[in-house]
Amino acid sequence: MSTSLKGTAAAPGAAAAPAFIVEATAVPPESLPATHAGSVDDEVGRLNEALGRAEAELRELAERVAASAGEDEAEIFEAHAEFAADPELASQAKEAIKRGASAERAVSQAFESFRVVLASSQSEYLAARAADLADVRDRVVAILLGKDTGVPVPAERSVIAAFELTPSQTASIPRDLIAAVVTETGSPTSHAAILARSLGIPAVVACHELLDHIEPGVVVAIDGRSGDVTVAPDEFELRAIEERRLREEERRVELTALRDEPGRTGDGHRVELAANLGSPEDLPVAIEAGAEGSGLVRTEFLFIGRRAAPSVDDQVSYYSEVLRAFPGRRVVFRTMDIGADKPLDFAAQPPEENPALGVRGIRLSLLESGLLETQLRALLRAASEVGDGAGRLAIMFPMISTAAEFVRAKEICVAVARGADVDLDGIEIGAMIEVPAAALSAARIAARADFLSIGTNDLLQYLFAADRLNGRVSELADVCEPDVLSLIGGIIRAGHENSAWVGICGESASDPIVAAALVGLGADELSMTRVAIPEVKDTLRRLTVEACRGAVAVAIKEASDGSEARSILAERLDLGAPST
Amino acid sequence: MPERSVILPNPSGLHARPAKVFAKAAAAAAGEVTVTKDGRQVNAKSVLSVLTLDCHHGDEIVIRVEGDGAEGSLDELVRLVESGLGEEPAT
DSSP: OOEEEEOEEEEOOEEEEEEEEEOOOOOOGGGSOSBOSSOHHHHHHHHHHHHHHHHHHHHHHHHHHHHHHOHHHHHHHHHHHHHHTOHHHHHHHHHHHHTTBOHHHHHHHHHHHHHHHHHTOSOHHHHHHHHHHHHHHHHHHHHHTTOOOOOOOOSSSEEEEESSOOHHHHHHSOGGGEEEEEESSOOTTSHHHHHHHHHTOOEEEOOTTHHHHOOTTOEEEEETTTTEEEESOOHHHHHHHHHHHHHHHHHHHHHHTTTTSOOBOTTOOBOEEEEEEOSGGGHHHHHHTTOOSEEEEOOGGGTTTOSSOOOHHHHHHHHHHHHHHSTTSEEEEEOOOOOTTSOOTTSOOOOOSOGGGSSOTHHHHHHTHHHHHHHHHHHHHHHHHHOTTSOEEEEEESSOOSHHHHHHHHHHHHHHHHHTTOOOTTOEEEEEEOSHHHHHTHHHHHTTOSEEEEOHHHHHHHHHTOOTTOTTTGGGOOTTSHHHHHHHHHHHHHHHHTTOEEEEESGGGGSHHHHHHHHHTTOSEEEEOGGGHHHHHHHHHTSOHHHHHHHHHHHHHHOSSHHHHHHHHHHHTTOOSOOO | OOEEEEEOOSTTOSSHHHHHHHHHHHHTSSSOEEEEETTEEEETTOHHHHHHTOOOTTOEEEEEEOSTTHHHHHHHHHHHHHTTTTSOOOO
């Protein structure tokens, strides 16, 4: 007998394969002991033993994978073993221990120093190795802490099931061995879901009681578009999921044909469809997906985990690369959005009880204005270096709460431009609207800005006081709640009345039904996860702007909650079954 | 101390398996071995450090070896790089 479960659709596609259950292992670096009590020699001994054991475990894993999946699949774990055995890594960690650090902290920092360099590399190969390093680090730290290091690698192509899946766990499993991902917790905007979408792996999240119903090795069928999860499907159900998979495949081919077409509704109303970018390795997929520029270029990876602040030169090469990738398009760079949950070595802030509500984003930038000035100088220099043929620079400040804050940030930008003798004409400066207070002050902020960009992920989290990574509450934060749609409409109107264009840069825009609603509310630009662009583009081209406006107006007026609003939108716009 | 510059002839440069082959060969030398690209010098015996140099096909690297038998070790490393580090050299 099969069992049917329902979760939240998180990445399209369909698959059926045996379940492989991944247990959690990672320990946050802040919770590691900072110093060691015993002798340096004893602590170095612990370090060497842990590195040696990690290496041995990884070699054994490589052998097992080689036997089951082949030499090519095993090679990655050979590389992991080499990392654990690296002499330079060990010597850096030993130096830190001599300075008093615990073995846990020392090895964690040593891994981090290499990981950061690799993560910021232009090379896709090296950037991928950064994720490998995080996994090896977690293993070594787990060994030091006496925890189970579990081996999260299936012996055959499997549906990866977990209570929660970290990006490094997802990334550590060879892509060919993942048929689909399903988690008991999480939301479509959690990092693992975003990663699944960008890898093209079907995923369902927030599937309650998942682990009560599945056993390792039992076949599980996943429909990443409906959120349906079927445990031990019968022959009929298996055939249905296979048909689904083939249809998804055909659909992908169809959508590829739209790549170079502009984003617009069927009646010609223009909507820019841009990609959210997190690091250099996102660029090829964004271009492949036909992104019309970027509405959100995250810059945190340039800062996090470094021992010293990145120089202007360090930053210019990344900014120029992104600008060059989108000739003639707008590229919105968000200045560093960092808080106490990701402390910087070179701008140490006191620990906070509640980093989500603390000194983060523009608040940190205004306290440490030297960092912001350097970043702005690098952005302006990149724009002048790449010249007219490349993308157009736009600058966005994150975590703006008040108009005064925006004005202060903008003044810093004006001063930097004056100092660098750069003309700000043609460079748009805007605010990210993600704090509820800023949503209320949208008109006041828009009057002083060239654009507003609504960061729906954080805006929803703050509006509903619901952590988006906490699957037990994340469902509360539904962008389709009628009053949220109404609020977004109000922000867009406030922008337009003050001659500012308004974009959306959150995962919300990745859902075609929500994208249509946002267009109905007047959004000028939708920036989303890269792989969602073709689907959204296709959907909008089948609709008229009037139909979108009408549908969202009815949804706001008549729906009593988010799921009803979604049903109304889907029905009125003929967009098939709502995805949640 | 002996040093020599070499142009990487293999398709992957000092990435993936060739980086490992190179670091392993360097580790066999008795003394210190370093590799330099664009003025950045790292421990050639550390595959992680070698990777951070991000050396591609056609890049010029400088290999330095110190200590006993440095000349011989350097010859061997240069020969290994020129032969493609286990890959077919591309032209």
